[in-house]
Amino acid sequence: MSNKKWFSAVVLVLALTLAAATASAVELVPAGKVIVTTGSARGMDLSRDDQVLYVGGIQDRTLVKLDTASGKVETFDLTKINSGAYGKTAWVDGNGKIWMALTLPILAKWSPDLTLEASWDLKEFGLVTTEGALVTPNGDIYVTDRNTAKPGIFKFREVDGKLVPVTDWGNNGYIAQSDLRLPNLTPDNDILLNVYGTSEIWLVKADTGAKSLYLSGIFAPYFIDQDDSGRIWVCHYDKEPSVSVYAADGVLIRSWSKAELGITMESAGIAVSKDGTRLYVADQRNPGVGGAVLIFDVK
Numbered sequence: 001m002s003n004k005k006w007f008s009a010v011v012l013v014l015a016l017t018l019a020a021a022t023a024s025a026v027e028l029v030p031a032g033k034v035i036v037t038t039g040s041a042r043g044m045d046l047s048r049d050d051q052v053l054y055v056g057g058i059q060d061r062t063l064v065k066l067d068t069a070s071g072k073v074e075t076f077d078l079t080k081i082n083s084g085a086y087g088k089t090a091w092v093d094g095n096g097k098i099w100m101a102l103t104l105p106i107l108a109k110w111s112p113d114l115t116l117e118a119s120w121d122l123k124e125f126g127l128v129t130t131e132g133a134l135v136t137p138n139g140d141i142y143v144t145d146r147n148t149a150k151p152g153i154f155k156f157r158e159v160d161g162k163l164v165p166v167t168d169w170g171n172n173g174y175i176a177q178s179d180l181r182l183p184n185l186t187p188d189n190d191i192l193l194n195v196y197g198t199s200e201i202w203l204v205k206a207d208t209g210a211k212s213l214y215l216s217g218i219f220a221p222y223f224i225d226q227d228d229s230g231r232i233w234v235c236h237y238d239k240e241p242s243v244s245v246y247a248a249d250g251v252l253i254r255s256w257s258k259a260e261l262g263i264t265m266e267s268a269g270i271a272v273s274k275d276g277t278r279l280y281v282a283d284q285r286n287p288g289v290g291g292a293v294l295i296f297d298v299k
Contacts, residue, residue: 026245026254028261028279032295034071036064041282041291043089043132043182043223044269047096052112053271053280054090054098055293061086063100065114066293068278076114082106089182089223089269093135101130101143107156107163120163126150132182136189136206140166144180144193151178153193153204170209177202177211184224194221196237215250223269227276235267235281242267243281262294272298 039059046053046068055064062075078085078100086103093099096112105122107130122130128147135141141156141163153175155166165173177193184192191204192214201221203214215232218224222237230248241255242263261267261281268291269282276298283292 027299028256028296029299030262030294031278031297032071033262033283034066034073034293034295035290036066036073036293037062037291039291040268040285041293042268042284044271044280044282044293045090045092045182046271046273046280047092047112048094048274050273050278052092053293054092055269055282055291056087056089056100057291058086058088059285059291063087063090063098063110063114068280068295074114076110076116078102078108081108081116081119089132091132091134091182093139094137097135099133099135099141101133103130105130105145107133107141107143118158118161122163125154125156125163125165127154131180134183134185134191136185136191138189140206142183142191144183146178146180148178150174150176151180152176153180153183153191155209169207170204170211175204175209175211182223184226187226187230192224194218194224194234196220196222201232215246217250218246219244219255222267225270225272227272228274229276231272231276233270233272233279235270237268238266243270261296264289 037057037060042058043056053066057064061078065074087100091099098110105127108119109117127145131144133143144153155169156163167173179197190206193202201215204211220236220239221234225233232246234244242258244255245253264286266284268284271280279296281294
């Protein structure tokens with residue numbers, strides 16, 4: 001064998017060895033399961049201290065609060081805001097406030113103890129089929145809409161208790177993008193839009209609204225979350241595999257099937273602790289049992 005061929009063979013073996021080692025370096029060890037709804041559990045976010053998980057109880061029409069240490073579950077009845085309200089996912093801002101974009105559409109905000117602080121009707125701003133809401137550290141508010149006529153993300157600010165569109169951002173306060181769920185943040189607090197149908201994640205600059213492709217080839221990103229190392233955790237809803245973790249550059253590290261995780265039907269929400277050692281996955285619905293949060297230690 002020539003030196004060139006020998007060197008190429010060595011490089012290939014090293015690459016395969018590294019890939020195998022990277023995949024085996026991440027293990028999910030079951031650490032608990034909590035039934036949080038009688039219907040479906042969809043979408044979730046952790047408080048910034050990783051102590052409380054907030055989940056959307058879509059069929060129950062509830063906002064669910066789960067104490068991650070004790071397993072205690074509390075709920076807020078969304079029909080107290082509107083009799084037709086459904087909520088799909090929650091976001092926790094840097095002050096511990098919980099935000100949820102309800103159907104109808106309505107944006108609502110709670111204190112950490114589930115006291116409703118405010119709600120706003122979004123119809124006047126052209127939103128129809130809201131999915132998720134996100135609040136950046138400076139208080140700017142972003143809401144995604146899957147309306148087929150005008151899908152995308154809208155930017156607002158709360159001014160003297162009123163919701164005000166930020167019209168100097170993007171296209172009059174709006175960025176077009178179809179098939180959105182809950183947006184997420186980069187470490188620099190720009191916006192990540194995971195597009196379930198196209199396996200893409202788009203970056204939107206929080207200050208200007210400039211949009212660019214962030215990562216492609218991220219399989220069916222229904223919901224995503226990031227740990228402080230930059231790893232991207234993805235749940236794939238009704239697809240197989242059910243959950244995956246990617247490196248910050250989009251390289252797949254490892255995937256898990258529904259059977260491996262104990263998912264009954266769909267993985268419909270995901271959240272990871274900041275240090276990347278604890279993972280939460282929503283098992284959306286188990287007929288006759290309810291929606292559950294599956295808890296894993298990440299090894």
